[in-house]
Amino acid sequence: MDIDGVLLVDKPKGFTSHDIVDFVRKKFKIKKVGHCGTLDPMATGLLVLVLGKATKIQDLLMSEDKRYEGVLRLGQSTLTQDSDGQIVEEKPVPPLSLEEIKKVFDRYVGDFYQVPPMISAIKSHGVPLYKLAREGKEIERKPRLVHVYSYEIKKWDSPFIHFEVLCGKGFYVRTYCHDIGQDLGCGGHLFSLVRLQSGNFKLNQALSFDFLNSLKSPEELLNHVLTLPQVSRIRRQ
Template identity: 70%
Template sequence: MPRDKLASEKSMEIDGVLLINKPKGYTSHDMVAFIRRKFHVKKVGHCGTLDPIATGLLILVLGKATKIQDLLMSEDKVYRGRMRLGQITDTQDADGVILEERPVPQYSDAEIQEAFERFTGDFYQTPPMISAVKYKGIPLYKLARAGKNVERKPRIVHLYYYKILGRDSQHIDFEIGCSKGFYVRTYCHDIGLALGCGAHLVELTRLRSGNFTLDQAISWETLQALDSPSQLLQHVLPLPEVSRLRRR
């Protein structure tokens, strides 16, 4: 690329929303850092953390769109996941250390249904220690890494619906629609306690956030193959389009 065009590309302002299909093994911050570094976008933020174990829809806000970051984060979400019965971990997901193993009885469909029914509508969740929630200004995950366990205040969340998609002797596949601030890891942990055998999250995919859906998102492979800010811009939703989608 000619030097003058390269300079022009680096100074290009990109304002809008980028929908990414985040792959497993990366943090939301990894995606932000990649866009900032490769495409020289100074202002980048994400709207709702996805843990490394999770995949699916990650909303990034670029440039002037960072001003509506809080609005986009407040949207309801839809997830598809899988929980593993019989094991309790310190992170409430498969990335953690197994704290306890329990036998898994042959639950009936009615028993599984009853456990899920306990966590519908409005209810309280206690944020896990491995989370971005702050305690006296310090993120809980930093305290957890330092070996500290502090008291967390339960927060009210809302589950609009759930679907049990399938199950075997050790796993339950499900889909849920929930409010912002909902911890699917904690949801699996709590259902495991309700059943009596314990459980943790092993797979999670975000399918929707507000009116943005996973099928609108660019894949990680396609994103990596882009060479310039102008190519990235072709995949960015401009602010008027974002506003239209939010009102839909």
């Protein structure tokens, strides 16, 4: 049967975004399935899938703002800028005050430039950077203009900073944590990450992977797919 619409999934840790796309495509025999914004394997949370004719609005949905909840681990810089990567440098964490931390976070509000990490899906001459990185190659990356609307520091428990950030498209939370760690003088990396929201789609609307796996047929899945008219109404909210 033809299924056209948007499916919201709470991606578990350890899966790539493509793993979830491939799972849905094969299990429910849907020819066209895509996702609207990559989540790294170490990250969890909202993954927006487009099915069938909804793939035509994939780029539109991918460009929407996103909200994340993360933990920055100070004192350790890693190869991938997150907790999946090899530690390449360790420094003692100074006795930072919350005010000192906020001053650095304040530098990363509004428009600013980020240098994308080598471990990313950005392509150089048609080859994803992460493939070049696996070969031990380092390619010069052009800084990209990104935008942070707001942030909130939820908790400071050295060496961990718990934060929430609302950002525009093309923003790397890994690089955000890396850069803030460098500015604080001790380095840092993204320890954990949850995507809470993408556009007007929210994590509490998403299906768990276990529930998705329990569905037996495309007909059962259809009950949980947002139709294109529903998607249009949600985007206008």
